[in-house]
Structures are given as C-alpha cells and as structure tokens.
Amino acid sequence: MQPDTPVTTSASFRHGTTEALGAPAIAMGVTFLAFGAAVREAGLPLPWALAASLLVYGMAGQLVLLQFAAPGAPAGGVLPAALGATAANARFLPMAVAIAPWLGARRGRRWLALPFIAITPWAAAMRRLPALPAPARLSWFLGFALASWLAAAGATAAGHLLAPRLGAATRAALLFANPLYFALLMAADLRAVAARRAILAGALAAPAALVLPPAWGLLGAGLLGGTLAFLLGRSKGDEPGNRHGRG
C-alpha cells in the first residue's frame, strides 16, 4: 500500500474530492460551460440546462437532446430527442458493468454510484480504484463523482449566464477540452497491454461511426473495436490483472 493511500471512508472520500477538483473538473467544467451557453442560445431556460447536465450527465447525449428538443429544431420531437440521447450515451451500460466490481463487495451500496457513472468519473476510477484497498473504493468514487457532478452543474449555470459574452469560437475551443483530457488519460493507460490494445482498436474502428446512424455511431465503433481487442487478447492469453493502466 502506498503511503498516501486513504484507508478510512472519510479520508478516501476527501481524496476522491481533491483529485476531482484539478484537471478533471477543469476539463469537464469548460465543456459544460459551453453546453450551458448553447442551451441559452437555443432558447431554453437555466433549470432545463441544469437538469440535462445533472440527470443525463453525458455530453454526447446532452448535445443530441438539445439538438432535437430545442424549440423550432428541424426534425425535432420528443421521441427522436429521447431515443437519440439514449443511443448516444449507451456506453453507460458497458461502463457500469466494468466499474461495478470495483465499487466494493457490498452490492447494495454500489447503487449509490448510480447517477454518477459517466466518462470522467469512470475513466479516473478505472485507473485509481484497483490500487486502493477494497473498503476505500466506493467512498473514493463518491467523493470524486460528487465533486465532478457539482462542478458540472456550476459550469452549466455559468455558461447559461455568460452566453452573451462567449463567441462561437470560444465555445468550440472549450468543447475540445473534454476529448483532449481523455486523450491524456488514455496516454497513461497505454502502458498496460490490454488497455493499449483496446484503445488502438477503438481508434481504428472510429471510421465505422461515420457510416452508422449518428446517434449509434460511437457505440457501434466501441463495440467493434472493443470486442476485437478483447478476442485478440483472449487468443494471446492476456493476464486479467493487466487490463488497466496504473499511471
């Protein structure tokens, strides 16, 4: 165990919160800032923007929802908006499956993590949780996730309020912070063989997303690349413990 490894529930919660309030909060915050501004431009109120950020809590789905649900949107409507957002965020299903075993042995308490399973907390947790003692894992995740969630809400509100001052070019640059942050996280994971294989396969499968219906493209590419990487790993006899980066 590392010297700074949190061992009590409250200490691990604090560690999770502290880790979230650095690069993750900034990367996520600027993206949600841009989203808040886009919601205001679409003519929807602040409570709608906050509810979308906190309850959908997945930027791809939020953007699809906004695109189809905004008043006067071409090809808009309730069902296309809800179904499109669901398809765009369907990655939450395999992410929840993957993270569940790391959230502690008490299965009932895992449900506390339910609203927070999204890319940023998931990516950070999959790197951090395997190195923590089992009793500290859920509280670390909740600390990280709650801080990220509140940062997302604050940034959304700020974006909605500041929309008239943010130009289109600024919003576009802010939206790029999120993929850049994930690229940095993946760079750390490249040291682990299985993770490297999945990341490279996902990048190579990305063009498949361009020929699938827009809402399903990302999940389709992930299923294709991830399944091929998994099968390749099985054929090469991967060690199970070699799946995650430790960076």
Add this chain to the structure above:
Amino acid sequence: MAAADLALLLAALAMLVLRGAGLLVAGSLRPEHPFIAWATSVSQATLAAFVTLAVFAPAGAVASVPLPARLAGLMAGLGAYALLRGRLLPSLCVGLGALVAVRLALAG
C-alpha cells in the same frame, strides 16, 4: 408539459435504466471475469473512438476549429504530458493554448 421538458424527462429515465442495468448485470462478478474484461475493453475502445472522432471528424461546434489547430492541440497536450511526467492540468492547458494559437495564426 412542454416537449423539451418531456424529452428531457424520458432521456433522464433512460440514463438511469442504462446505468442500473449495468450494475445489475455485473452482479457479483469479479473484476477478472471475462464479461467484465469485455465490457472494459468496449468502454476503453468507445472512449478512444470518441477522441479520434473529436479530432478527425468532429460534429457540432468543434467542427468549426480547423483540423491543423485540433491536431496541434492534441500533439502539444500529449507532448507536454510526456515531458511533465504525467501532470494532467498543465498538459491540458498547453494543449488548449496550442489549439487557440494555431487557430489564431490560421485566421490572421
């Protein structure tokens, strides 16, 4: 209820179902279980595809940033990450700074 509110409500419920189904399906499986390994691989590949598309074929507002600026942001961020021994926040700032600088240079 307005159409936008109803769409949001339905989408929010669907997100709970997706996340809940994942927790339920995982059940008592251990991290080493092949199904968990497959789900992890799919999630990592999805994230990699998301980043690749954001750089090379973005949709929405990011598409207005020229490709050289997006590539400069990515390469500068990764370069800083390697030089700074994995420090996320400064690397992120370097990447975004490079993106803005190249975009301004191309516009000017």
